[in-house]
Structures are given as C-alpha cells and as structure tokens.
Amino acid sequence: MTYAFSHRGVRHGHEENTLVSFQRAVDAGVTHLESDVHASADGTVYLFHDETLDRVTTATGKFSDRTDAELAQITAGGEPLCTLDELLDAFPQVQVVNLDVKDEHVIGPLAELIERRAAHQQIALASFSSARSHAVRHLLSAPIRRSPGQSEIILIWLCAHLLGWVPKALVKDFWAVQVPFKQAWLPVATRRFTRAVQRAGAQVHVWVINDEPTMELLMERKVDAIMSDDAPLLMKVLSS
Numbered sequence: 144m145t146y147a148f149s150h151r152g153v154r155h156g157h158e159e160n161t162l163v164s165f166q167r168a169v170d171a172g173v174t175h176l177e178s179d180v181h182a183s184a185d186g187t188v189y190l191f192h193d194e195t196l197d198r199v200t201t202a203t204g205k206f207s208d209r210t211d212a213e214l215a216q217i218t219a220g221g222e223p224l225c226t227l228d229e230l231l232d233a234f235p236q237v238q239v240v241n242l243d244v245k246d247e248h249v250i251g252p253l254a255e256l257i258e259r260r261a262a263h264q265q266i267a268l269a270s271f272s273s274a275r276s277h278a279v280r281h282l283l284s285a286p287i288r289r290s291p292g293q294s295e296i297i298l299i300w301l302c303a304h305l306l307g308w309v310p311k312a313l314v315k316d317f318w319a320v321q322v323p324f325k326q327a328w329l330p331v332a333t334r335r336f337t338r339a340v341q342r343a344g345a346q347v348h349v350w351v352i353n354d355e356p357t358m359e360l361l362m363e364r365k366v367d368a369i370m371s372d373d374a375p376l377l378m379k380v381l382s383s
Contacts, residue, residue: 152168162225181207184208302339332364355380
C-alpha cells in the first residue's frame with residue numbers, strides 16, 4: 144500500500160519547514176515527514192532547504208553564518224524557524240522524518256542529535272550526494288535508513304530500464320530509492336523501474352507530486368510512497 148510523505152509541511156506562503164506547516168500535515172493524517180537540514184553557526188540543526196535565507200525569510204545571507212540568537216529573530220512566512228529537536232518533540236507520533244543532508248556543515252551536528260536522542264529508527268537520510276548521508280551514518284552507533292544519491296540513482300535507473308532488473312548489490316545499503324516522477328522529458332518512476340527496484344529489495348518513493356491524476360497513476364504502479372506539498376489532497380487520494 145502506498146503511503147504519504149509531507150514535503151516541507153503544508154504551507155500557504157513561505158512558512159515551509161515550520162512547526163505550523165508540519166502541524167497541518169499531521170492534522171491531515173500524515174505519519175511521514177520530509178524536510179531538509181542545515182546547521183547554524185552554533186551547530187544547531189534546523190529544518191531549512193536553501194543555502195541562503197533570502198527566498199523565504201525576513202533576512203538575507205548564508206544560513207550557516209547565523210547564530211541561534213540571530214535565527215531566533217528571523218521568520219519564514221511569519222513563523223519562527225524550526226529546529227529538528229523542536230520537530231521531534233512536537234510530533235513524537237511521526238513514524239519517519241526523512242531528511243536531506245544539504246551540506247557538509249550539518250553532518251556532525253546531525254549525527255550528534257541522532258545519537259543524543261537515539262533517533263536512529265525515526266530518522267531517514269537522503270542527499271543529492273550519498274557521500275553526505277554516508278558520512279552521517281559513519282558517525283552513528285546503529286544503522287539508519289538511507290536513500291541513494293544522484294549517481295547511484297542513474298545507475299539503478301539504467302539497470303531497471305535496460306536490463307529489466309536491478310542488482311541487489313546496488314540497493315543493499317538503502318531502504319528506498321527516492322526519485323522524481325520524471326526528469327525533464329525523461330520518465331523516471333515508471334512501472335518497469337518500480338518493479339525492478341522493489342524486486343531488488345528497496346522501496347520506491349516519488350517526489351514532489353501535487354496533482355490527483357499523477358498520484359492515482361503512481362498508486363496504480365504500486366510505488367511505496369509519494370511525497371507532496373498538498374498533504375490533504377494526497378491523503379484523500381490514498382484513502383479513496
């Protein structure tokens with residue numbers, strides 16, 4: 144059965160990755176959240192997507208240059224910025240928080256937080272480069288779920304479409320292969336791809352889907368999870 148991830152929460156403006164946006168997702172019935180992490184100059188892990196503050200906040204400049212005291216004065220869509228600790232404290236019932244490790248600066252602080260909270264089962268790691276998620280994993284005392292980076296995904300996609308199967312060795316270190324529905328004109332999350340990855344032993348998660356017909360198509364293809372900005376719509380489709 145396909146399940147739902149809320150992509151940066153449910154927002155009506157720039158309040159992405161805030162407690163309010165994730166509260167809306169949880170209220171809609173979502174049990175899996177997706178976000179991104181950066182670290183402040185003080186080494187605190189925040190839920191934040193961009194390298195800079197410019198796009199969604201009241202400030203400008205590089206995120207990692209700001210102290211916690213400075214970030215406390217900054218809002219996104221009128222809402223305070225949210226730390227990973229705050230999210231986990233607010234929603235202990237959430238089954239998985241899937242985190243994109245955005246840069247090298249956050250690797251150490253994220254590993255420390257996971258160890259301190261013993262959150263190895265609740266957090267999953269993703270990254271454009273699997274080297275970053277691997278670096279976090281290397282610092283942990285217990286296994287953690289990960290998804291592959293771009294280079295591995297390309298190889299997995301080629302095997303799935305050219306051979307019709309994926310060697311288990313390509314996915315043995317990963318719980319899920321997280322992909323877009325398509326990349327430019329190139330189909331990615333096809334039925335052939337989904338079946339091949341699942342037969343190799345990994346899940347298939349597709350991002351970011353915000354329209355009902357594509358959600359229904361992916362359900363027909365039996366993908367394991369869909370990530371969406373519109374959690375209420377996705378939950379309605381999944382329950383129909």
